[in-house]
Amino acid sequence: MLTLSHVFFLMGALLTATAVLNALERRWWNAGFWAIPAMPCLVGDPVLAALKAGTRWPAQAMGVGVIALALIAPRTRGGVKENDPAEREASAARLGDRLFIPALTIPVVVAALVLYVRYVGWPVTRLLDVNQAALISLGIATMVALIVALIVTRAGPVQGLTEGRRLTDTIGWAVVLPTLLATLGAVFVDTGVGKAVAALVGYVIPVESWLACLLAFGLGMVAFTAIMGNAFAAFPVMMAGIGLPLLITRHGANPAVLGAMGMLTGYCGTLVTPMAANFNVVPAILLELRDPYGVIRAQWPTALVLLATNLVLMSVFVFR
């Protein structure tokens, strides 16, 4: 049965290939850098299993890898040259709309698999882990699309590796940044940063006012999401600190409404923080923007107006 582990193996293999291609060109820092994130993809499951059994050194070795990533990252070098624009124009004219077929293969295969698993099921549900259907479908779709792309463009299979490596080196260390930020989020949770923030907020708000509690909850979601880069990390902290004891228990808020709107209020924070690297920093690099915060600059007004709207919506619907 296909599980997420198989998808991780594939990612590990790809990162290893990127490391090897860099090593062949004697770009040692880059080679070393890409070898590190390959590790949790290739041997992540045994590491977690060992930890459960009480053997800690594999997990600690991964921890050393995390520190090594930070030390190597500033020394890595940028992208590899693309092919000639004239060559691309000629190829585009020759292949025409056929070029869209592999590009559309990804969404079509993802959609087909996800919807099939949900509404039909058998026999696909016996072939892949249903709980991870969306991510496994993405893994399958990228490989199907790669095969279609190689057929359409008549390129050799090695080109998949060299072009994948080109883009990986172009994005550079930002590829690993979202993973490291999630790691930091876990450290923050474990060391009690969340509890400390909630306790601080609890000191400063007048708890007898429902409006003050609601504002503290909403703005706290935004601030904490911006710090953690992730509303999912902020939600349990703010709910346990303010939402549940003050808004729901004391002021009688509706939990479903508060939960849904509170989470979306947190997303306004995601739109404005570089900590949400996969949404805000990686695209700036993918689109070759000189301003690393260009995407945030483009979306903060939307976030601000939506935050205000959401606070009003909450004050109207939460206490009904």
Add this chain to the structure above:
Amino acid sequence: MTSYWPLLGVAVVVAGFALKRNPMVVVVTAGLVSGFAAGKSPGDLLALLGTAFVNSRSLLLFTLTLPVIGVLERAGLRERARTWILGFTRLTLAGLLIAYLAVRQVLAMFGLIYVAGHAQTVRPLLAPMTDATSTRQLGALDDDTRERVRAISAATDNVGVFFGEDVFLAFGAVLLIKGFFDGQGIQLDPLTIGLWALPTAIAAFVIHAVRIVIFERRLRRRIATAPAAKETR
């Protein structure tokens, strides 16, 4: 008694980003500071970092799309996307972006999150299309303006997926909300949580669509008042 020392890690993050230090260095330093401030031993902290790193590996998933996108870029996908969109002679930049926003949001509402994204669709398809459309509609753009068009394309993808994904289907966020309340002995129906995301979803669409229209209008004014930009590509 709550300890406030781990908050030093947050201070490191804020200071690091404000001083524009390498984010990788900032993030790892913040983790170490927060861990030591909480009184963890080096062995415990390494194990915590390593375990969290392994548990976060699914965030590397987008690297799987890079080989196919790379092969297609080499074969001229972006160039073809430009030519193709120019065939729609009455399409405006705002029209294109709002249509993308709507499609992205509706797909996300039905749980189709990964059908699009910055690597899959924004870089190879949407960005060349918005660039070509705005150039055709408004005249040649200077570098700064081109970057802003690309940035709002990425922003539109983010807004679409963020404020679509929680409606209708029990997905990541909805399950997390339900899970939290389950733990507190409050039973909620996932569909009810999802439907309460709808007002915000509609508001997000309207707000961002209006912003796109304003963006296009400003762009037109900017280009009209700077005819010199026409010479640069």
